[in-house]
Amino acid sequence: MSTRWLNYLVNKMKKTKDTSTETGILNAAKRVFIKKGMTGARMQEIADEAGINKAMLHYYYRSKELLFEAVFKNAFSMLAPKLNKVINADVPLFKKIEDFTSSYISFVVKHPYIPTFVIQELNRNPDFVKNLVAEEHFPNIEVFKKQVEKCIENKTIRPINPEQLFINILALNIFPFIGAPLLMGFTGTNKKQYKDLMKQRKTEVAQFIINAIKV
Amino acid sequence: MSTRWLNYLVNKMKKTKDTSTETGILNAAKRVFIKKGMTGARMQEIADEAGINKAMLHYYYRSKELLFEAVFKNAFSMLAPKLNKVINADVPLFKKIEDFTSSYISFVVKHPYIPTFVIQELNRNPDFVKNLVAEEHFPNIEVFKKQVEKCIENKTIRPINPEQLFINILALNIFPFIGAPLLMGFTGTNKKQYKDLMKQRKTEVAQFIINAIKV
């Protein structure tokens, strides 16, 4: 009986917490930090974006540093579990490569700036990655490595260092978005045309990788 | 006779300009901007790095914005002409891919932070690319595109959109450096081990690409 009342309270707490100030701040901060980076973002701008007083930022997150940390971990946690799931799935290698590509591109369509943000800030402060590796959902590629090695034994694919293959898959999927402004210059395309190129990749990238390794 | 003296003077001017304050500032600014980005860099830190008074920065470059622009164009001009030369060289496609990879990796070994810097700042301010496209040495991929199309006609390689191939080449070469902190986390390698992986790529990346397109 009292448990029921407690649950009600807990739920109510969760609900209000989710919709109100604290997460409102986090979302506003996310938008601003992603757009301007840690050093370019201003606390006042975040407060304005959230429609509240600047002091609230410190009330809930104490400092810019900590607020940024919360944003960064939140952004990373949107990305990591999905990657992890695909990488460790129990499906054939070629299918896995197709799934990864398709899944990643869908993600980027929904959250266009997250990968760039993560990589950019990781470059600014490489030690940050230590915090992440310790996290629960940090991607682990051991299963993938074993799978690749087995495929090599089977002569399904040519010999290749599994880490290199993994890097190649990530590179071919992620770089076109991170390097978009530069690549638009090189290819002489505008936003729309470049978007079409990205759409085309959705089917072609996986095939490119498979061609490269298929024996 | 007077021409000789004039030449002497011109050379002297050039030399002093090259070695002294103005370029000293540019080099210091380059180091600081590349390390901290436009928004993270401080004018005082640049002055300290150059070993001069902060007012000199404004004396020679007027504002932080303009100093940054000078640094950015300088950095980009180290990268672009080389790419351009390799891309437009009159050599067979497969050889060209090998040359590009080898040439790019040598460059990165010498100037590790330039590509990351360029792409990062281009993301911060995508309009910047307009300035660059107009520049003399901005890479043009028309020759490359025609070459790829001819190879497809010859049945030397499978059908592929030349732009996509170009993007893939860039991705496989550039991303491993931009994404280094993240990839070190994923692969569980330290700096030295990761460097070894990069060394291995120097020979393997080109082969990976060629395998992917060779018929």
Next chain:
DNA sequence: ATTCGGTTTAACCAAATGGTTAATATTTGT
């Protein structure tokens, strides 16, 4: 009605930051 905990705000503060100025030092042309 009052008290009490958490929430929110306006006003404020010290340090940092990009930029300027006026005076000094150095180089250069005559």
Next chain:
DNA sequence: ACAAATATTAACCATTTGGTTAAACCGAAT
């Protein structure tokens, strides 16, 4: 040798910025 131009510096300035504080607000339990 000297005057004009150029280079360099110390001190200064206005604004911005992250952060604090004390007071007001508000919903709920007593």
